[in-house]
Amino acid sequence: xxxxxxxxxxxxxxxxxxxxxxxRIVEFDQKEELSTIFSEGSxxxxxxxxxxxxxxxxxxRFTGTLIKPVGKEITIKAQIDDxxxxxxxxxxxxxDLVEWSVQHDLWGMENLSLIPGSVGAAPVQNIxxxxxxxxxxxxxxxxxxxxxxxxHTLGNAExxxxxxxxxxxxxxxxxxxxxxxxxxxxxxxxxxxxYGDLAKEVEALGSVSLANIRKAVCDIxxxxxxxxxxxxxxxxxxxxxIVNRELSEELKSKHxxxxxxxxxxxxxxxxxxxxxxxxxxxxxxxxxxxxxxRQALVLVxxxxxxxxxxxxxxxxxxxVVKEKFGVEIEPEVNIx
Numbered sequence: 001x002x003x004x005x006x007x008x009x010x011x012x013x014x015x016x017x018x019x020x021x022x023x024r025i026v027e028f029d030q031k032e033e034l035s036t037i038f039s040e041g042s043x044x045x046x047x048x049x050x051x052x053x054x055x056x057x058x059x060x061r062f063t064g065t066l067i068k069p070v071g072k073e074i075t076i077k078a079q080i081d082d083x084x085x086x087x088x089x090x091x092x093x094x095x096d097l098v099e100w101s102v103q104h105d106l107w108g109m110e111n112l113s114l115i116p117g118s119v120g121a122a123p124v125q126n127i128x129x130x131x132x133x134x135x136x137x138x139x140x141x142x143x144x145x146x147x148x149x150x151x152h153t154l155g156n157a158e159x160x161x162x163x164x165x166x167x168x169x170x171x172x173x174x175x176x177x178x179x180x181x182x183x184x185x186x187x188x189x190x191x192x193x194x195y196g197d198l199a200k201e202v203e204a205l206g207s208v209s210l211a212n213i214r215k216a217v218c219d220i221x222x223x224x225x226x227x228x229x230x231x232x233x234x235x236x237x238x239x240x241x242i243v244n245r246e247l248s249e250e251l252k253s254k255h256x257x258x259x260x261x262x263x264x265x266x267x268x269x270x271x272x273x274x275x276x277x278x279x280x281x282x283x284x285x286x287x288x289x290x291x292x293x294r295q296a297l298v299l300v301x302x303x304x305x306x307x308x309x310x311x312x313x314x315x316x317x318x319x320v321v322k323e324k325f326g327v328e329i330e331p332e333v334n335i336x
Contacts, residue, residue, distance in 0.1 A: 003027040017232035020058040024065040031179035034144040051118030059307030087182045090120025102210045106185035108137040113217040120178040124168040126161045131195030135161035139182040224295045232301030238272040239332040273297040289313040
C-alpha cells in the first residue's frame with residue numbers, strides 16, 4: 001500500500017533529530033508500487049530514498065519527495081550445499097535481519113549486529129563493523145530503475161563494493177530504488193573474531209557461538225556508542241581515511257600507538273577516531289553540538305542543533321586533524 005505525507009516534520013525521521021521538513025514523503029510496501037509512484041506524469045522531479053535516516057544529516061528543508069520502503073518480509077530462497085540464500089525486503093530493519101539470521105543458526109551477519117538502518121541502505125553504504133562488511137554476505141541486489149521503469153538485479157561483483165562505497169553511490173546514485181537484497185549465509189560456523197577485543201569479549205561469555213558473538217558485538221557497541229533516542233547522532237560521522245603507506249609509516253614513527261591497517265598495494269587505512277582523539281577533540285562541545293565523550297567518531301546533537309551547526313562543527317574537526325596529522329577525514333554521513 002502506498003502512503004503519502006505532505007509538509008512533514010523530519011525530527012523523528014532522522015537519527016540526528018534536527019528540525020527540518022520535507023515537502024512530501026511516500027511509503028511503499030511492494031516493489032510493484034514503484035511503477036505507480038514513478039509513472040509518466042506523476043514522477044517526482046526531485047526525490048531521494050530514505051530508510052531509517054540513520055546516516056543522513058538534513059541541513060535544510062527537503063524540497064522534493066522522500067521515498068521510503070516499508071516492506072518487512074524475510075524469506076528463505078534456496079539451500080545450496082553448506083549455504084542458505086535468504087531475501088529481505090528493503091524496509092526490514094538491519095538489526096532485525098541479523099537477529100533473524102542468528103535465531104536460524106546462519107553465519108555471516110553476526111559481526112554487523114546493532115548497526116542502525118534498513119536492509120535497503122546496507123549495499124549502498126556497504127556497511128561494516130568488527131572486521132566484516134555487507135559485501136561479504138550479499139549475493140545479489142534487486143532494484144527499480146526510474147529511467148526505464150523496470151526491475152533489475154545485480155550480482156555481488158557487479159555492485160562494485162569497496163570501503164563504504166558501491167555502484168549505488170556512484171553510477172546509479174539518484175537513479176534507482178533498492179527493493180530487496182539476497183544474502184548467502186553459512187550453515188556452519190565461521191567465526192570472525194580478529195578485530196579489536198572481540199575475541200576476548202566472546203571468550204568471557206563462555207563459548208564461540210553465534211549468540212555470544214552477537215551479544216559481544218552488541219555489548220561493545222552499547223558501551224561505545226550513544227543511544228540515538230537519548231543523544232541525536234548518526235553513528236560514525238567520519239570514514240577511516242585511506243592514505244599512502246609512506247605517510248602511514250611516517251606517522252607511525254611519531255605515534256607508536258597509532259592503529260594502521262595495511263590494504264592491498266601501497267595503501268593503508270587509519271583510524272579516524274584515533275586521529276580525532278589524539279588531536280584532543282574527544283568530548284569537545286560547541287554550542288549545541290559535540291564529540292561524544294566515549295567515541296570520537298560520533299558527533300552528537302546536545303539539544304536543538306541545526307544541520308548547519310553540525311556541519312560547521314565537523315569542518316572545524318577536519319581542519320584540526322589536517323593541521324596536526326596532514327590527513328583529511330571525510331564524512332561518512334550523507335549531508336543534504
